[in-house]
Amino acid sequence: MNQPVASYVLTASCPSRSGTVDVVTRFLRESGGYINELNSFDDELNQRFFIRTVFRLEADSEFDRDVFCQQFSERSKAFEMEWELTPLDYKPKVVIMVSKYDHCLNDLLYRYRTGNLSVEICAVISNHTDLQSLTEWHDIPFYHCPITPSTKAQQESQVQSILDQYQCELLVLARYMQVLSHEMCEVWAGKAINIHHSLLPGFKGAKPYHQAYNKGVKLVGATAHYVSDDLDEGPIITQGMETVNHTYYPEDLTRKGKDIEAQTLARAVQYHAEKRIFLFNDKTIVFERS
Known part of the structure; x- marks a missing residue:
């Protein structure tokens, strides 16, 4: 029995036109690929087509990545496709930024370790040392980069040097309680994910869960999004929500909210790593796991 030797993710987008699915699926079949998963979406309002496929190659299939890319580029040129081929088992390099809250960091490190x-x-x-011992317990390097309003530029330069050192591909703000500069937001557009609570109505400033309690909220949630210059208003990747009631005191709301924040952030990071997200017109198309 032949054993699969390699699996890849092919993602593509292009203007909407007839034959977009066929050009992908037919080429994969002709190249000896077997499609395990296929998701597509045609945005009728913006006339844009999106597709994500996972395919495998059998042991007796000859696969030359360079040849594949060259031939698919020629085949898809007529459709003006923007596309990317990624090994299914590829793991992007991630750096996490955090301040003092540990719930999102702890969750990400646990999922990673397991x-x-x-x-x-x-x-x-981190701009604090509170979570250094937690990080180092997981055998991950920890960098303390303190920041003040007068040292923001120098601190971000130090942070960027660390990101460059590790060839970081995804920056995760796991409750990093500082606002990135315009320059950082531009450099990391589409490559930096942030998490924040999303309560109805929105409560900004200190102690949002206490504010929520005082208003008698019935929903507690969180939003994971790409970083942008508009604070907490970047393209949304995924959201989590649970119902609550009058029996939830501020401490209960906070505890519930932290759980949702951690789960929502981890889901967003996983979707990004699995190439399930397309950015277009400052919004996202996300092919979630079924």
């Missing part, structure tokens, strides 16, 4: 997060966590950066 093999349930398809990334390579290279380092943790």
